[in-house]
Amino acid sequence: MNDRPDSLADAPLGRESAYPEQYDAGLLYPIERAVNRAPLGIEEGTLPFVGEDEWHAFELSWLNARGKPIVAVARFRLPATSPRLIESKSWKLYLNGFNQSRFDSTEQVIRVLEHDLSEAAGAPVGVEIFGVDDSALTPRALPGESIDDLDIEISDYTPSAEHLAVGVEIVEETLHSHLLKSNCPVTGQPDWGSVMIRYRGPKLDREGLLRYLVGYRQHQDFHEHCVEHIFTDLMAKAGPERLLVLARYVRRGGLDISPWRATPGERPPSPLRLARQ
16 A cells, blocks of 8 residues: 655646646646655755756657657756755656647757756756767666675565675775665555665675665655665765765656765766666
């Protein structure tokens, strides 16, 4: 049974919605990040990380000035410092409204998207639009070493930092797993993803790390907050000098979400899209 958070009580999400005939910025449903950050001990204005939420929209289309359809893929970047995230179903409904709306140019579409999304998020949102055959969209593999082949027994499917352990050796390494799964807090539907962890600090016990990541399997939360949860647990338990946590979630409804959080000065690899996205 899905427990709908109080912050979503009035949202038109997970319910039957009329297909929008024209674009309408009012369809966007922003959610305060502070609500989910508070249980992690993150206070507003004192973020322990830098980062972005990178989105791809694979079902973007509009009409040009003569009524001819244009199809494209959009990449959006919301800063982690924005006070609000935007719920994905409302984002999809908003983008659907572009399908029968006329625009004079791609540049006009970008300006409209930047304005509306920035207003909803409360901070500037970056927008790029690509042709569907653009090489920038070619799938690639996550860097680093996979920990998925570890032969371990798992019985706990809720996040527990107690699984995390470190040794005395100081290392610099990049690890990744494709076994990440969490559940949507709105619909309860599964959200599949991959996660990459790059750090310098006491060496993480890999079996414990994999148990910890699999622990999100029955956890209900937004993608962005799952990444922040992982980041804060790793910082508290391992105390690395540098840390980057990057998740690439499988697309749902034509949208994928790829949040990353890092210690100041760290940056993720150049934009990459995985085969499952």
